[in-house]
Amino acid sequence: MTDQTKPHASRSILDWSIVILLAAILCALLYLAATGKRVDPSQKADAPPHGHEMLNAVLWQKTSAEFEAVTRQLYSLAQGNLKRALQDPEWSAIPNSKANAQLAPTAVVMDLDETVLDNTGYEEYLIVNHTEYSRESFQKWCESGKSSAIPGAAEFIRSTRDAGVEVIFMSARSEAQRACTTASLNRLGITSDGSKNEMLLTGGGEKQPFRDAVAKTHRVLLLVGDNLGDFTEGSLLNVEKRRQIARQYQEFWGKSWIILPNPMYGHWEGAVFAFDYAMPREKKLEQKHKSINSPE
Numbered sequence: 562m563t564d565q566t567k568p569h570a571s572r573s574i575l576d577w578s579i580v581i582l583l584a585a586i587l588c589a590l591l592y593l594a595a596t597g598k599r600v601d602p603s604q605k606a607d608a609p610p611h612g613h614e615m616l617n618a619v620l621w622q623k624t625s626a627e628f629e630a631v632t633r634q635l636y637s638l639a640q641g642n643l644k645r646a647l648q649d650p651e652w653s654a655i656p657n658s659k660a661n662a663q664l665a666p667t668a669v670v671m672d673l674d675e676t677v678l679d680n681t682g683y684e685e686y687l688i689v690n691h692t693e694y695s696r697e698s699f700q701k702w703c704e705s706g707k708s709s710a711i712p713g714a715a716e717f718i719r720s721t722r723d724a725g726v727e728v729i730f731m732s733a734r735s736e737a738q739r740a741c742t743t744a745s746l747n748r749l750g751i752t753s754d755g756s757k758n759e760m761l762l763t764g765g766g767e768k769q770p771f772r773d774a775v776a777k778t779h780r781v782l783l784l785v786g787d788n789l790g791d792f793t794e795g796s797l798l799n800v801e802k803r804r805q806i807a808r809q810y811q812e813f814w815g816k817s818w819i820i821l822p823n824p825m826y827g828h829w830e831g832a833v834f835a836f837d838y839a840m841p842r843e844k845k846l847e848q849k850h851k852s853i854n855s856p857e
């Protein structure tokens with residue numbers, strides 16, 4: 562019996578081992594089937610086609626009625642405020658300046674990108690090519706002359722000039738872009754001679770010294786832009802300090818400071834990764850996720 566039962570016992574143990582092994586394989590297959598369709602954000606191959614950080618922001622600016630409405634609303638507000646400014650000798654867009662109605666001429670200082678010039682075509686290029694801004698590609702974009710006008714901007718500029726107020730463009734664009742920028746404006750019916758009196762180009766530097774210089778020769782009635790740096794210094798500070806500055810100047814917003822929305826790019830984005838624009842894109846994304854996960 563013992564001799565007969567031993568092989569039988571061995572076979573039983575073997576059978577059970579096979580059953581357990583098969584069960585384990587089945588469980589593993591079921592688990593894989595259940596989890597296999599999950600998207601792993603760290604795996605580029607699993608990313609949706611042309612997934613890009615700016616997709617929704619560009620889509621909004623490019624297609625939404627709301628974008629058209631909000632920019633027209635803001636330029637309408639600017640136009641009304643300009644009329645009030647011309648009747649108020651104390652009106653000034655420069656904090657702590659001694660506004661003086663006798664100091665002529667008057668001026669409105671306007672940023673260009675996403676304030677007057679709509680560059681969604683360039684941002685579309687970045688999305689389609691799954692890449693980031695570069696000086697070289699933006700230069701090519703400028704030279705292509707394909708910028709459109711931000712809704713309401715051309716009409717506002719025309720009525721400002723008709724009212725005898727100078728329009729001074731103040732942009733972070735570089736000198737290398739002066740000619741193509743001037744050509745783009747003229748193509749859109751926004752007359753510009755591109756001179757250094759009318760178009761101040763900071764080459765990416767702080768705008769405050771340029772504003773200070775204009776304030777010495779003009780009574781600045783309005784500032785129009787899409788970035789904190791278009792209005793005041795401190796735009797290159799951290800997230801919390803930037804928001805503090807926005808609160809600090811509450812009395813200016815919607816009066817002598819008109820800010821347009823730009824959810825695509827700006828110092829607000831750079832502040833999230835300490836303005837380290839050379840940082841690898843994946844690291845920037847990590848910083849953005851951390852900023853959302855750690856609200857102030």
Ligand SMILES: [Mg+2]
Binds near residue numbers: 674675
């Ligand atoms: Mg801008």
